[in-house]
Amino acid sequence: EAGVAQSPRYKIIEKRQSVAFWCNPISGHATLYWYQQILGQGPKLLIQFQNNGVVDDSQLPKDRFSAERLKGVDSTLKIQPAKLEDSAVYLCASSSGLAGDSEQYFGPGTRLTVT
């Protein structure tokens, strides 16, 4: 079974530029998550999708971050414009359901550096 795929793996941009990350979840997984992991911290949930609908985006900075999952499969996360404090690893995860015992499978992440 293929795991969660993310691209690119690394990205360096200047502040005020735009960037987009892509995630392909495990086949058949209805739930998709985007986390932000700042160096030295644990992952923080940014947004959660159930199929193509948003179930939680309470910690997404909506003035600059956006995410979509148009066909309920792949997802993109965009930052526009980027700030220095957006430097982090962006992790995508997927699970088969919303129950607490539905394991979240994580991708390798995209490391973003904003200069």
Added chain:
Amino acid sequence: GEDVEQSLFLSVREGDSSVINCTYTDSSSTYLYWYKQEPGAGLQLLTYIFSNMDMKQDQRLTVLLNKKDKHLSLRIADTQTGDSAIYFCAESIPSGYNKLIFGAGTRLAVHP
């Protein structure tokens, strides 16, 4: 509020047992998890425990939950160099849809 705290660093000798501790604040948490993160990799679920359990054992891993004190621990028996990684404790918030709150992680260093 929701908060998960862990000690930042643990060093053990190969073959010894490792114990990583975690405290959480949300008494309504339904599941508690331990994830492992190796350099350059995503998080891997090691084990989880339901909140009505006190202990769970899975091969070399033992999870102890003290719900009264909101304390969770992970014991790794016969620690090997391949166990060197960052270990994250996380709680599942029942008001969220399987939303996880992570601690900052404990870096485990295993030396010969």
